[in-house]
Amino acid sequence: MPAVSVCLSPLLANIHDFTGKIAVVVDVLRATTTIITAFEYGVKSILPVDSIEVCRDFQLQGYIGAAEREGKKVKGFELGNSPFDYFNPCCAGKKIVFTTTNGTRTISTIKKADRIIFGAFVNLDVVAGFLNSLKKNIVIVCAGWEGEVNLEDTLFAGTLISKLRSSFLREGDAAVLAYNLYKQSGEDLLGFLEESTHVNRLKKLGLQKDINFCLELNKYEIIPELIDGEIIPVENIRNAII
Amino acid sequence: MPAVSVCLSPLLANIHDFTGKIAVVVDVLRATTTIITAFEYGVKSILPVDSIEVCRDFQLQGYIGAAEREGKKVKGFELGNSPFDYFNPCCAGKKIVFTTTNGTRTISTIKKADRIIFGAFVNLDVVAGFLNSLKKNIVIVCAGWEGEVNLEDTLFAGTLISKLRSSFLREGDAAVLAYNLYKQSGEDLLGFLEESTHVNRLKKLGLQKDINFCLELNKYEIIPELIDGEIIPVENIRNAII
Numbered sequence: 001m002p003a004v005s006v007c008l009s010p011l012l013a014n015i016h017d018f019t020g021k022i023a024v025v026v027d028v029l030r031a032t033t034t035i036i037t038a039f040e041y042g043v044k045s046i047l048p049v050d051s052i053e054v055c056r057d058f059q060l061q062g063y064i065g066a067a068e069r070e071g072k073k074v075k076g077f078e079l080g081n082s083p084f085d086y087f088n089p090c091c092a093g094k095k096i097v098f099t100t101t102n103g104t105r106t107i108s109t110i111k112k113a114d115r116i117i118f119g120a121f122v123n124l125d126v127v128a129g130f131l132n133s134l135k136k137n138i139v140i141v142c143a144g145w146e147g148e149v150n151l152e153d154t155l156f157a158g159t160l161i162s163k164l165r166s167s168f169l170r171e172g173d174a175a176v177l178a179y180n181l182y183k184q185s186g187e188d189l190l191g192f193l194e195e196s197t198h199v200n201r202l203k204k205l206g207l208q209k210d211i212n213f214c215l216e217l218n219k220y221e222i223i224p225e226l227i228d229g230e231i232i233p234v235e236n237i238r239n240a241i242i
Numbered sequence: 243m244p245a246v247s248v249c250l251s252p253l254l255a256n257i258h259d260f261t262g263k264i265a266v267v268v269d270v271l272r273a274t275t276t277i278i279t280a281f282e283y284g285v286k287s288i289l290p291v292d293s294i295e296v297c298r299d300f301q302l303q304g305y306i307g308a309a310e311r312e313g314k315k316v317k318g319f320e321l322g323n324s325p326f327d328y329f330n331p332c333c334a335g336k337k338i339v340f341t342t343t344n345g346t347r348t349i350s351t352i353k354k355a356d357r358i359i360f361g362a363f364v365n366l367d368v369v370a371g372f373l374n375s376l377k378k379n380i381v382i383v384c385a386g387w388e389g390e391v392n393l394e395d396t397l398f399a400g401t402l403i404s405k406l407r408s409s410f411l412r413e414g415d416a417a418v419l420a421y422n423l424y425k426q427s428g429e430d431l432l433g434f435l436e437e438s439t440h441v442n443r444l445k446k447l448g449l450q451k452d453i454n455f456c457l458e459l460n461k462y463e464i465i466p467e468l469i470d471g472e473i474i475p476v477e478n479i480r481n482a483i484i
Contacts (some may be wrong), residue, residue: 008391012255015389147257149250149391151415173393176437180426181419195418 003171004164005138006157006178009144013109022136023113024127024160026120027143028152029198030081031100033120033214037083039222039233044094046231047222048107049099056098058155066098071205082180082210085213107226110141117234122219128163129241130223130234150194158182189215245379245413246406248399248420251386255351264378265355266369266402267383268362270394271440272323273342275362275456279325280465281475284300284334288466288473291341291347300339310339313447324452340472344385349468352383358468359476363398364461370405372465372476391437397431400424
């Protein structure tokens with residue numbers, strides 16, 4: 001019987017064994033939502049990197065540079081971490097190099113996973129369908145905020161668990177915690193996340209529009225996947241979901 | 243306004259600033275419950291140590307040795323990590339050296355705190371009363387299980403938050419998460435914790451009696467405190483609670 005577990009923070013990744021498993025990376029506000037959106041708007045590939053410096057190096061090699069720290073676009077880069085930055089025909093067909101406060105740093109901790117895919121509320125149902133088809137062990141990896149557990153990624157983890165077939169075993173207390181949070185949330189995600197520190201951080205930055213966007217369900221049928229260090233969309237998703 | 247935050251695992255302790263704060267260490271199943279019980283039965287002091295080896299050294303110096311790993315008493319020690327081990331007149335007035343899988347290891351990560359006290363369901367109300375009197379910033383530190391977040395310590399954190407006066411601000415998403423879990427739990431703690439991995443681990447070891455004991459509310463009016471590396475009970479608790 002396949003199992004689903006939840007890693008609530010990148011700092012807890014070392015206690016999970018990713019070998020042979022599907023890792024679902026989630027950073028609802030906003031990295032994974034933005035990555036999914038970028039592919040909807042025709043981006044060719046996204047190279048996640050840890051540091052601003054490395055991001056700049058690739059930018060000089062011809063990549064379009066996207067960089068965010070503390071919720072803001074970093075000076076000298078074309079794009080930030082808002083999905084709205086990618087509603088832009090200039091990105092279509094292009095390679096992007098991408099660094100964010102939390103999302104991209106998470107990736108380096110989970111390299112042993114069999115496949116690494118990216119989830120958010122905007123692609124919830126296709127991710128659930130894909131996982132239900134694969135029937136493999138899953139770890140949902142929440143990006144959190146600077147190592148701290150966060151509410152919106154935990155809620156996403158619980159919501160995704162609720163969409164898995166009952167043949168999936170919930171493994172570990174973090175999965176139970178996330179699923180319990182989902183059961184409390186109801187349909188008004190924004191109201192439920194009112195106390196989230198990151199929602200409030202983004203509100204203060206005037207990014208209410210981004211928050212609303214990131215909490216919309218099933219806007220896109222795209223699943224980004226990390227292959228050989230670069231993120232590209234899984235092809236023919238409808239065929240991959242039985 | 244004083245704030246309360248929650249550290250869901252010792253592995254997340256480094257992202258909290260403990261300076262000037264009250265740390266409440268919790269390992270409901272079973273270290274902190276056992277420590278509280280030991281003082282009820284007249285133990286003089288408890289020396290928490292990280293390793294079996296150091297525990298043995300102090301045992302040779304005349305301390306009563308208590309050691310647990312993976313839920314079981316370690317061979318060669320007088321006591322384990324069951325509160326029932328301390329229903330024993332031979333412990334009264336004695337110094338104990340104590341090592342457990344999770345609880346004692348947690349302590350070394352939070353030394354900067356102003357005061358370090360120990361909480362569990364068995365002393366819930368006196369801990370809450372004490373914190374309400376002190377009116378200082380609080381971090382509730384959950385011991386978890388081998389670094390992983392656990393359900394019972396998170397539930398205790400949420401329950402303790404519910405007992406704090408409304409003048410305490412909930413700081414950080416982990417506090418919100420814990421408080422939400424509490425709101426879901428209802429009065430049947432054991433039923434609610436049915437999915438807890440550690441409850442099931444202890445059940446398999448035949449320790450249902452210990453689980454029931456650890457989930458009883460307000461059996462004791464004792465608050466253990468770490469002072470100069472050794473745990474002793476706070477004196478005159480009723481005077482300390484205004």
